[in-house]
Amino acid sequence: MKTATRKEQIIKTAAKLFKEKGYAAVTMRDIAKALDIKAASLYNHITSKQDILKYVIISLAEEFTNGMNTIYNSSESNIHKIDQIISLHVDIAYRNPYQMASLNNDWMHLEKDVTYYLELRDSYEDNFRKIIKNGIETGELTDANPEVILFSILSALRNLYLWIPKKEDVNPAELSNNLSQVLINGIINK
């Protein structure tokens, strides 16, 4: 377990505050106070508030897109790929509960990097969409509206960060299994 650098401490603390109030409502003084230093001292480690947001969001967005690419290019069944996407989200949300909030809600405050973020997100969604459409074609999935399937699953996965903190007693593997059961098999008792 390496010691966190001051910069890493700042980013982690900022992400925590961004989750509570959103990027725009958090001031440099808030971040500094949480670290028990003065706002001016932050600038010895980061170049701007915008710089912090970039670190919080972009690394996470890249992790999702890279994970999706690996899953998409594997030779598993489409159902198994969806299972793996669920595991990917559970895993990342468990490790980065605070950053997930900014990824979902603060990306529009990215200045220079908003285009890159949207490219990553679109690439991710396109691959997910192809897996679903392919699954319907092969008969693995029911012939429901693929957009409704995509956004239903994605909505549940993107909100994981909101309720994982309330369920710390459940481990990631178990949560992943429960989610797969509900999202793939549905909830009706047939």
Add this chain to the structure above:
Amino acid sequence: MKTATRKEQIIKTAAKLFKEKGYAAVTMRDIAKALDIKAASLYNHITSKQDILKYVIISLAEEFTNGMNTIYNSSESNIHKIDQIISLHVDIAYRNPYQMASLNNDWMHLEKDVTYYLELRDSYEDNFRKIIKNGIETGELTDANPEVILFSILSALRNLYLWIPKKEDVNPAELSNNLSQVLINGIINK
């Protein structure tokens, strides 16, 4: 079709901007500019920025809680109640796409009314939870983790405002049916 009052225009315009950037990042000057007046003129119709947020959020939260109470107290099956909850969300999200964003993302910026908002939300979630648990007991629903069911469905419904604008060609009744199919029956082809 009655003419919108200036106050209603302000609230609607503000909600639109809140959806794009969030409450904290929207200034009174932004709202005024969108209405082609000066910021000072807004105060002839509303008492504060906080006052606008209250109007945007609270009326919608009450609509959800009231709708849920009616559904909860009906004598339908639990599956049918879940169907009705889905319709309730689709209906409200179609009529109020902008306010939905603030309801989800800006409620923490409510000052005096945050407690009342949380009471409404908790009441809503408690009733939904009871319907799910009751459905499992009666055998209508599979014996999955009720919290996972609750938050999977709720996440999809709460994010409706994000993708309804992209699918304006689909009518509410059809969307509601598609969602019920996916969320209740699942996506696997059995």
Add this chain to the structure above:
DNA sequence: GTCTATAGGTCGATAGAC
């Protein structure tokens, strides 16, 4: 690496003319 002090700008909101 942290501090004090402060520049330069924007914020919500008010006063008062028309």
Add this chain to the structure above:
DNA sequence: GTCTATCGACCTATAGAC
């Protein structure tokens, strides 16, 4: 009902001492 002008608070960021 909208305007111009402005107040006092707070914002990000920098300069320079220690």
